[in-house]
Structure formats: structure tokens, C-alpha cells
Amino acid sequence: MIFDRSWYNRAGVERVMGFCTPEEVQKFLDGAPMVERGMVESGIILLKYWLEVSPQEQERRLRDRIDDGRKIWKLSPMDIKSFNRWDEYTAARDAMFAATDTAWAPWFVARSEDKKRVRLNIITHLLSQIPYEALPVEPVTLPKRKIGKMKQTNFPFRFIPEKF
Template sequence: MSETHKGALEWLKAELDDESDEDFELELSESVLSLELRKVYKKQHADTLDRRTYFTELIKLQAELIKLQDWVEHHGEKVVVIFEGRDAAGKGSVIKRITQRLNPRVCRVAALAKPTEREMTQWYFQRYVPHLPAAGEIVLFDRSWYNRAGVERVMGFASPDEVQQFFEDVPEFERMLVRSGIRLVKYWFSLADEEQQLRFLMRIHDPLKQWKLSPMDLQSRVRWEDYTKAKEDMLARTNIPEAPWYIVEANDKKRARLNCISHLLEHIPYEDVPQTPVVLPDRVFNPDYERSVMPPELYVPKRY
């Protein structure tokens, strides 16, 4: 085995060991669930990927995401990725895995709160425009202007006329973005009724995840069929050639993450870019310099 290959394997093992924090997070989350919920969840996902296979593939994809990031920055590309789907479908978790190893100055997340009173008087798309990328940037929208076609429509926050106007405007708005040089990719995370119910129950019984549940999330269970109809109408009316929708089957979280990231990498024609070799310079030693001693009260207590 060559030294290069041996070094690569050692690096991969170190990375897999480093990912154990996510394993612990998962175990901690599961430990506070009721025994029955844990049995049901494991039965539902008996054929999911084992953790080592999952992490090995994830790290490979994340290494490619770094190449994508370098290509975007080097060529001044502009990328927008929209993540839509039902509550608890796993949009946030795939965004987390995409950004985990990337430079936040290049790849950032836009997750807008509900509009202010002032924003409600603006052109509907106006509050999203400032979050669009400049050259050399990637923006991941954790929900987007499609709120109007989903929650606003179903919950009655937008009138039928406003919804109709949205459907007339959004294709041209997205064509404008594409004409401006933005690469626009849209994902819908598809989740089964029973799987959403199970994930909601897990959040209810997990103190570390209860913050993820909002009144709107709970209403989405009551109005499941209304959301289904709204989703089908949205996909039919906004699936344009310049910015088509891609559906991610999200019942299996691990596979959904890997499939989505893999598709994103295949969808954008990135390539390796020239890299300037990094050389660590020698430290300059000044014989007359003495490092000052800081007062003890400035230090964080060593409790661990």
C-alpha cells in the first residue's frame, strides 16, 4: 500500500471517528424517547444504511462540496438552492450536512422569519431579493418564496387573488434570476403521512427538539390533505424548464441526505480549479519579547 493511499485511509478513519459526536447526539435523542416510540421507529427503518457506510459516503460527498465551493468562488458563479417540503421532512438536516465543512462566507443559509408589518406591504418577492448571491456565493434557502404557495395559502395568510398573482409572477421571477446568471435548483422533500406523524411524536417526547415544533407545524398535521393539494398544484404550475423541481424521497433520512447532495453535485458542472500551494512560514522569534501573564479572572473556569 502506497504512503499516499495509507495516509488517505488514516484521514478517513480520523474523520469517521470525529463524526462520533453526531452518533452521540442521535443516541442522546433516542434515549429520551418512550420505549414504544423507539421500537416503532427502528422497525420502520430496519433497512436504513449502517452508520459507517453512511458517514463514509457523506464525507466523500462533502469533499466534493468543497471542490464545488472552490469552483463557485474561483469563477464567480452564483448558486441558489431552494429546500421545500413538509414540516419534519429533513430539509434542515440536509442543509446542515451541506454547510458542515464549507466556508460560511461562500455558502450561507437564508431562513427568513415571518414577514414584518412593513414587509407585508412590499412587493412579495422583495424581502427575498437581498439574500440572493453575489458572484462567488452559494445561498441555501431553508424555505423560500414558495411559502405563499404552501403555508400562506393553506392557513389563509394570503388571499386567493394573492396566491393567483404569485403563480403568475413566480415563473417570470425565476426566469429573471436564471437570465441574470444565477444557477437555481429547487428541491421538494417528500414525506409520508405516517413518517411525519412519527417524527412529530419524537420531537414532542424529546426536550432537545421540542423547539422545532411550532403551532404551524401542528396545524400541518390537521390540514395534511390541504397541504397535499397545495403541493401538487404548486409543483404543476411552477415546474418550468429554466428551474424545474426535483423531488427527494425523504422517509429515510440518511438516504435522503446522500441522494440530495449527490444530485446537487451532479447538477452543477463544477471542476477542479488551480490551487496555490499552502506553505507554513517560519515563526519569527524576538529574543527581547516576553509574553505577558494574564490575570486569572480573565480565564474561563476549567470545569471539565
């Protein structure tokens, strides 16, 4: 099961943008570890990742969205409203970590300046956290291939360009 911010919106976006009260934030921060403990005790492997990005890289990505018609759909009014709230988001992150980084459900921070690298690093880390048992592999032997008298067709195939 993967949550993309939704579980922690109360501690981040809702807190910073004033969509909830400080009391509601605190109630969430107090309750989240208990809910997560229940999940882990029921057998769920709970992995929490925070994708850390610099303000410079965040600004570059937002400008790319503004300047590239193919990416503008990714830009939300909330992105613009929250652009100058870096310090508030940093404080919210730090409070969230302090309240919810537990032995049973720790936060893992992934540097995400390079999207390809962070994806590969998270996939590698996630897979390393999942216990698995090597299954026996039955040997496979290909039979001798029987190719008849069929000749290559002269149909004018439209091959795509090979760029890679």
C-alpha cells in the same frame, strides 16, 4: 443561495393556513416562474428541491418532537394547527408544481423518509448539476521529517472514549 421554504411559503403554508387570499396565491404562482427565469438568465443555477415525506413518517417525527425534551424546541404551534391539513397541503403542492415546474427551473423531488439518505442524495444531485472544470494538480512531495530527541511526555492525557 439556498431558500428553506421562504420563497414558496405563499404557495404552501400561507395558502393552506389562510394567511393570504386566493388571489394573492395566484399572483405569486403566476409571477414566480418569471422571477426564476430572470435569475437563471442572469447566470444563477437555480435548483428547487421538494422533500417528500409520507404522512406516517411526518407523524412519527412530530411525536418524536413531543416525546423528546431535546427535540421539543423544534415543535411549533403551527405544526399542531396544520397537522390535520395533509390533503390541503398536498393540493397546494400539486398546484405549485403545475404552475412553477418549468424547463428553466424544474422541481426535483427527493424521498425523505430517511434523513441521512435524503441529505446525501440531494448533495450528490446538487453537485452533479454544477459545472466544474478539473484544475491541474501540482505534485506535492513531503520533505524528510526531522524528529529530534524529544521523548513522549508522561502527562496523563484525558482521552475521550473512542466509540466510532
